[in-house]
Amino acid sequence: MRTIKLSVLCLLIAVSGCDFSGNVSVRSGSLDDDYVAEPLSGAVKKYETALTTSNNIMHLISQAKYRDVYRIYFSDRMKAQLTMKEFQAFMKQVVNNAGQLTAYKEMQWSFFSGTSEGLDLLYSVKIAEHENTMLNYLFIFERDKPYINLVGFSVKERQGVAAPGQF
Numbered sequence: 753m754r755t756i757k758l759s760v761l762c763l764l765i766a767v768s769g770c771d772f773s774g775n776v777s778v779r780s781g782s783l784d785d786d787y788v789a790e791p792l793s794g795a796v797k798k799y800e801t802a803l804t805t806s807n808n809i810m811h812l813i814s815q816a817k818y819r820d821v822y823r824i825y826f827s828d829r830m831k832a833q834l835t836m837k838e839f840q841a842f843m844k845q846v847v848n849n850a851g852q853l854t855a856y857k858e859m860q861w862s863f864f865s866g867t868s869e870g871l872d873l874l875y876s877v878k879i880a881e882h883e884n885t886m887l888n889y890l891f892i893f894e895r896d897k898p899y900i901n902l903v904g905f906s907v908k909e910r911q912g913v914a915a916p917g918q919f
Contacts, residue, residue, distance in 0.1 A: 778796050778862070779862035780861050780862070786862065787879045799876070809821050818839060822839050825901060827903050850887055850909075851882045872895040873903070873904070874892070874894070875890055876891040876892075888908055888910050891904075891905060892905065
C-alpha cells in the first residue's frame with residue numbers, strides 16, 4: 753500500500769521538511785512496543801489537552817464525521833489552504849486504501865516538538881487500527897497555545913515501532 757500523506761499548514765508544506773528536534777520527545781510504551789496505553793504523568797501532563805483533542809478527532813474520524821473535524825478543529829490557516837471537500841476526499845481516500853478505522857487506544861500517545869518557518873510546533877501522534885493496515889495520525893498544534901486547533905495534519909501507514917520523536 754502506498755503511503756497516504758497530507759500536510760496543510762501554509763508554513764508547513766510537507767511534514768518531512770520540518771525540524772523535529774526540540775525539547776519534547778516522549779511517548780507511551782516501551783522501546784519494543786509503542787502501541788501501549790498509559791496515563792500521562794510528570795512533565796507530559798501539560799499536553800493533556802493535545803491528547804484530548806487528538807482523541808476527539810479520532811472519534812469523529814471513526815464515525816466518518818469529517819465535516820465536524822474540519823469545522824471544529826481546523827485552524828483558519830488550514831481552512832485557507834484546504835477546503836472541506838478536499839479534506840473529505842482525502843479522508844475517503846484513506847478509507848478506500850486502509851479500510852474503516854476499527855480501533856485506537858485513547859491513552860496511547862506520542863509528543864514531540866519542532867519548528868517550521870520560526871513557528872514552534874507540538875506534534876501529537878496517534879496509532880490507529882484500520883481494516884487493512886495500521887496508520888499513524890499526526891496532529892500538529894502551535895506549541896504553548898491551547899492545543900485545540902490544528903495547524904497541520906498528516907496520515908501515513910505505520911512502519912513498525914517508532915522511536916520517540918518519529919512519525
